[in-house]
Amino acid sequence: MFDSAIFLSDDHKHRYYVPVAFTGTIWHVNGETKLSRTLWPLPGGSGNYMSALLWILAKVQATDSVGEVVAAMMNHFVLTSAKAAKSYLRVGDALGLIEVTASSVYLTKAGAAYLKKPSSTALQAALRQNIQGCEELLAILRKRPLRIGRLLEEMAKEGHGWTTDSQLRYRLRWLEEAGVVERRGKGRPEYRLVSLSGAAAPLAID
Structure with missing residues (x-):
């Protein structure tokens, strides 16, 4: 999603990756659209994604060591495996807020901006800019409310051939967290x- 050019922040205490050309709603690298196909929940379940995400971003700001961040996540979220912690770390990468390599992890400029001024609007922008299917899902819901089974059918028409509703459900949960989608009814x-908020405007970066 981002190139490997690195620059120092004003206080020279942390490194960020510089994003490649942004065209308004999605990132393009070498002329190709780069959106994440997968999205996962974060510890704490629905209603706690933003707080968990902010905790992870703050930890990444404090150190660029994947090992240190993973160990801290295992302790803080009471996780039993490093693999689980790394999968949660990849959520920030999918949202374009951090960059993860084999041994290092960095905030992107968008991640630094989000950590400085978190909001549901900024989270909405990150989802729409970086996660495949979010724009199509919102376009479908603009027309009328639907249950998840019908949504899965409509998303299949848009080219998303998910065999289960897991990835759709995760997107819905995140969009709920961003305040743009809600559930009505039980069962x-x-x-x-x-x-x-209109088109997915770029995250504001000071």
């Missing part, structure tokens, strides 16, 4: 659009 809830 077989209906998903509906709450609010949408």
Whole structure:
């Protein structure tokens, strides 16, 4: 998603990756659209994604060692395996907020901006800019509320051939966290659009 050019922040205490050309709603690298196909939840479950994400970003700001961040995550979130911690770390990477290599992890400029001024609007932008299927999902919900089974059918028409509803459900949960989607009812809830801030504008970077 980002090139390997690194520059120092004003206080020279942390490194960030410089994003490649941004065209308004999605990142392009060498002329190709780069969106993450997978998205996962974070510890704490629905309603706690933002707080968990902020904790992870703050830890990444403090150290660029994957090992140190993973160890801290295992302790803080009471995880039993490093593999689970790394999978959670990859969520920040998918959202374009951190860059992860084999042994190092860095905040991107967007990640630094989000950590400085977190908001549901900024989270919405990160989802729409970086996660495959979010724009299509929101476009479908603009037309009418739907249950997850019908949403899965509509997303299949858009080219998302998921064999289960897991990836769709994770996107819905994250969009709920961003305040743009809500569930109505129990058992077989209906998903509906709450609010949408127009096109997915780039995250504000001071």
